[in-house]
Amino acid sequence: MSVLGVGPDLDTERAEGAAAALRSTSAVRERAQQLLRRARDGESRWFSVDDDALQTAAAEVADVTTARYPDLSIPFHSRWRHFEAGGVDRWAELDARLAGLDAPARARAMIDLAVVSVLLDAGAGPDWQYHEEPSGQSFTRSEGLGVASWHAFLGGLFSSDAAHPLRVDAAGLHALSADRLAEAFQVGPANPLVGLEGRMLVLRRLGEALDAQPEVFGPQGRPGGLFDVLVQPGADLPGATVAAHDILSQLLLTLSGIWPAGNAIGTHLLGDCWRHEAVRGPGLTDGWMPFHKLSQWLSYSLLEPFQWVGVQVVGLDALTGLPEYRNGGLLLDTGVLRLLDPAWAARSWTVDDEVVVEWRALTVALLDELAPLVRARLGVDADRMPLACVLEGGTWAAGRALAQRARGGLPPLSIVSDGTVF
Structure with missing residues (x-):
């Protein structure tokens, strides 16, 4: 069915433009401020x-x-803080295992880790915990999810190549089962994790998105391909720069389809973007309140992998709370x-x-x-x-x-x- 009596090509163009307009933190902020002004006026x-x-x-x-x-x-507020839980220097082990790689390869591995860990980071519920054998400590909530995903990554859970465990690739995600993920996160009747199936669905969809976009994620379908898209090949390291919002934009452009919410304008999936009757905007964006929370949490968590290999990240405050x-x-x-x-x-x-x-x-x-x-x-x-x-x-x-x-x-x-x- 066409919109406002116009043809299907124009409908598609309008839907694509509307979805693109909602994939920015300026849209998040402007619409959030609308609702704040309204609440201050006593209209909420x-x-x-x-x-x-x-x-x-x-x-x-x-x-x-x-x-x-x-x-x-x-x-920075990022996933890397959760990897430091319990005062354990886990970074030293990863750094040692990546020591033989050049800077872009180290960055790709760190991006792989951050992406999969953030996508597994949502409310764990009050009854779940992860026991870390080497430190003898147990962790709950975000710290527990972070430590569990760290060990799953180092153990090669997300890689299709046993000879190269420190990566996430499309084939590895396709082969991953809910049972293996549950085992890695120590989930059982006495240790229930909220939303395990939802997390598994997101990882499956991540694998599909990585597979479908080799121009971004390379022939192996690795999240770390974002480094090569955002930093010009052959750029001098240190010395290269990347804008924080460019990281977010690339994530929203390539990975919006992985979220199972189903919110869409036409065929264009919006991800973490929801209806609110009081939000005003032009055309097909009217009534939509975008957030992109996990995508922004992921963007915050990718700042350091870029910085650690010598890339300067600029425009930090373009991202929202x-x-x-x-x-x-x-x-x-x-x-x-x-x-x-x-x-x-x-x-x-x-x-x-x-x-x-x-x-x-x-x-x-x-x-x-x-x-x-x-x-x-x-x-x-x-x-x-x-x-x-x-x-x-x-x-x-x-x-x-x-x-x-x-x-x-x-x-x-x-x-x-x-x-x-x-």
Whole structure:
């Protein structure tokens, strides 16, 4: 069926243009700010906003930041922090095993690891843990998922070539079974992991996307092919540059189809992009609120692999704060956001419910306002403490700490997750 009575070619062109317009952080920010202005005007069906409480939230974040990083030498918020869980120097082992490779090959391996680990990183649920034999430690939630995926990668779980275990390739993902993934993550009746099937579906779709785009991911279908697309072959290392948003754009262009949500304009899959009746935009973008949370989390997690081989990453603050339940929980638990009906906190919601879409949008917009307040309390500027470091210092850890104090770690809103958004 054609749109507005125009022909199918023009319909396809419009749908493609609309999907492309939603694949940018400028669209995320502009639409999130729409919903924040509306909530401040008292027009939200779900939330009120207390601007005075932003200083309370900033104080919580500043206190947590100085406790975690007393010298304010704060790394980026990324998957690599979870690989450091328990104070174990896991990086040294990987670095030693990659030592014989040139810089691009090392970068490809690190990108492979970051991509597959981030795609496996969603809410684990309260009852799952991973026991790491070498350290004798057990880890839960994001740290546990990070450590488990680290060992799965080093063990060659995602590679099709036993002689080259330190990689992720399409054939390896095609051959991966849910049983093998469950075994690697120590999942069983007494150790249940939320959303295992959803994670497995994303990995299968990742394999299909890698296979279908050899011009990006190479003949073996490796996520690390992104390095060669974003850094000109033969570029001097160190000395090359890449923009943070270019990393995100490439991920959204090539991997949007892996998300099982099914949100689409025409045949163009949108990924982490949801309907909200109050969001305005031109043409076919009207009513859509984009987030691209996992894609942005992945972008943050790819900054260091580029930097570690000498590529300068610029434009860090083009990426947004992450709209997930730790950052969003910080805003609810400090009173910046209040549910218009407190009884909603006792209900379970799905990711496409309007209250969840709006909560996530308000989180994005308010993190942009919170960041300068945190910097002011710590006496640093945005050059020293970009948003990626505010998140790490930071908002995520403060949200987790508040949730632990208030509800034993549970978020303030209960979201039914398939393991592919939260």
